[in-house]
Amino acid sequence: MKRWLRERVDAAYERLLSREISGAPTHVAVIQDGNRRYARSNGDDAPEGHREGAKTTERVLEWCQDIGVEELTLYTFSTENFNRPDEQNEALFDLLCEKLHEFADADRVHENEVCIRAIGETELLPDRVQHAIEYAERRTQEYDQFVLNIALAYGGRSRLLEAARGVAEDVEQGDLDPAEIDVEDIERRLYDRPIRDVDLIIRPAGEERTSNFLPWHANGNEAAVFFCTPYWPEFSKTDFLRGIRTYEHRAESWRRNRARRALALLGAVSDAELAEAKSVVERFRDSLPTAEQPDPEELETIQNEQGDGIDSSSRAAD
Incomplete structure (x- = not known):
């Protein structure tokens, strides 16, 4: 009876892991x-x-x-x-x-x-x-x-x-x-x-x-x-799927950290770097917790302000 129950639990857990995995x-x-x-x-x-x-x-x-x-x-x-x-x-x-x-x-x-x-x-x-x-x-x-x-x-x-x-x-x-x-x-x-x-x-x-x-x-x-x-x-296959889930968590963490770093740099980089940072934020925006996600208008405002700052400093240097 215990073996039968264990097999049922393992099969259910395997199905759950399979649904949770979105990539490989x-x-x-x-x-x-x-x-x-x-x-x-x-x-x-x-x-x-x-x-x-x-x-x-x-x-x-x-x-x-x-x-x-x-x-x-x-x-x-x-x-x-x-x-x-x-x-x-x-x-x-x-x-x-x-x-x-x-x-x-x-x-x-x-x-x-x-x-x-x-x-x-x-x-x-x-x-x-x-x-x-x-x-x-x-x-x-x-x-x-x-x-x-x-x-x-x-x-x-x-x-x-x-x-x-x-x-x-x-x-x-x-x-x-x-x-x-x-x-x-x-x-x-x-x-x-x-x-x-x-x-x-x-x-x-x-x-x-x-x-x-x-x-x-x-x-x-x-x-x-x-x-x-x-x-x-x-x-077992359950062990294998747990390994794949570990990879997905690591990949998700990498995307989240990349987005956070790019967002933090948006207000303090050059014009070319700003475009790249904005691109990174937009690509990985969904990996951030909801409270940390900037809306498109906020990104546009940061870029415009940074652009104005670069233009004014360039004119001053001229």
């Missing part, structure tokens, strides 16, 4: 944590936990496509994971090979035009895993409707270090002017193909840290972060 992040990144702990809690070995976690991964891929996410990155195997016992890693490598081939041949992947890519130091992985990666990437390389990045042998700081070394070598050889180094120079060296900025990081299993995951694309974009307690194999 473009790029979601997931740290698939808790597989081994899940297995231990059920009296199983680590490989069984990873296999159950793979089922969750398939569901999350479907949920992302359902709500309009365009890119999903999965933190599957870090460089630190090489330190785990060989028998655990070998079982995981076998599962990766199986799932990469399965995904590459799945009808839903081709129907939804999912492009599968591996990011990380994949040359460190066993040959059989590298061959499976090549197969999945080759089978889906022409697709662009949805991107699935699988982070394997991945370490965020090591990627940044390699990019910095590449920049230093080009500068030393005279191929790059230090004064002309920009964001694109770094991004070109991080991965073979571009990755969108991360909008939301999800981490289950109770850990509240991002573990060196996509630091350039997540921290630079001030990505929202959602931590939750279920182990990855237990991660």
Whole structure:
């Protein structure tokens, strides 16, 4: 009876969350944590936990496509994971090979035009895993409707270090002017193909840290972060939707703060800046609490007064 009631409550909560969500992040990144702990809690070995976690991964891929996410990155195997016992890693490598081939041949992947890519130091992985990666990437390389990045042998700081070394070598050889180094120079060296900025990081299993995951694309974009307690194999659609809601709240907060700053500056900026500030206020006006929303006449008055002030000071200077 309790289980039946719990399922009814969860279903109702899921419907409520679905109605509350009005948009979706473009790029979601997931740290698939808790597989081994899940297995231990059920009296199983680590490989069984990873296999159950793979089922969750398939569901999350479907949920992302359902709500309009365009890119999903999965933190599957870090460089630190090489330190785990060989028998655990070998079982995981076998599962990766199986799932990469399965995904590459799945009808839903081709129907939804999912492009599968591996990011990380994949040359460190066993040959059989590298061959499976090549197969999945080759089978889906022409697709662009949805991107699935699988982070394997991945370490965020090591990627940044390699990019910095590449920049230093080009500068030393005279191929790059230090004064002309920009964001694109770094991004070109991080991965073979571009990755969108991360909008939301999800981490289950109770850990509240991002573990060196996509630091350039997540921290630079001030990505929202959602931590939750279920182990990855237990991660539900309700948990997923709560994560999306966290992103929406962060995005709404950003719009509200942007509007407030622009409104505060309206009376103390130049003519060109005034037009930009007014545009920001008008775009994000509805994100402000009702009491803080300026009416159009107020905006027009501020602009006219500022314009008169600029004109008079200009004439005085002349």
